[in-house]
Amino acid sequence: MNEFKNIATIYDRFNDLGLYEEWLTFTLAHLDGPGYKVLDAACGTGYFTRMLAPFTKEIHGFDRDPAMLAANSDSNNEPLMNGQFFQADMLDLKRLASDYDLVTCYADSLCFLVDELSLSCALDQFYQRLVPGGLLLFDVWTPYQLTDYFANFSYHDQDDRGALLWDSQVDASQLRVQHQLNYFEQSVEDPRMYQRLKTTLIERTYPMSTYLTLLQEVGFKSSRIKVTCDFSLDAYSPDQDKTATRWFFACYKEED
Secondary structure, X not given: OOOOOOOHHHHHHHOOOHHHHHHHHHHHOOXXXXXXXXXXXXXXXXXXXXXXHHHOXXXXXXXXXXXXXXXXXXXXXXXXXXXXXXXXXXXXXXXXXXXXXXXXXXXXXXXXXXXXXXXXXXXXXXXXXXXXXXXXXXXXXXXXXXXXXXXXXXXXXXXXXEEEEEEEEEEHHHOEEEEEEEEEEEOXXXXXXXXXXXXXXXEEOOOHHHHHHHHHHHOXXXXXXXEEEOOOOOEOOHHHOOOOOEEEEEEEOOOO
């Protein structure tokens, strides 16, 4: 199972935070005012949740990993004025009310689920939390991103407190990638010493047909599902299959 606890405290330091501006722009393009009650799934440290909060009536952010939520609370952030953070698993959200106008699940979070059954379960849980006419927004890696971009991927970065080494290995036949992350944190007591933190993260994606089938199986009508690529609002075309890195889905629940 994917564990973020060893990298929770450095997640935002080495993440491309500029992408969250694009997720925010994409989200706001689908809203027609501030009156939405929002559920932000797999919110991690809550960075995006806080960005979106001023544009909502009420917002709840949840994550499965308590370490990610702790990193949020430990960063001297002010409490959300119109919402809250809590621990939950996207595979079991039955304790939550079914009164959300919008559910978001970004940063390829659905790709961390272990298999197609888990993906179907998460999509069903999101669908059940929406009011009639409610909207689900999410993104996933494209098969191209996993099989081509992540093949032999290696990324190194550092700041004044440590260094991150990130290497990936791909199983193209399974549309699966394993990320090996090693972080070296400089000791406060002795700058010559470093503590090593490591974690392994596994992601999977699926053909477009799989996502569309699962969405319809949980209740979304095909006519109410729109797919775009890489933060664009233009409709997806198969011509983009060898260039696009992310598929974005906007799925509306039918009105009663």
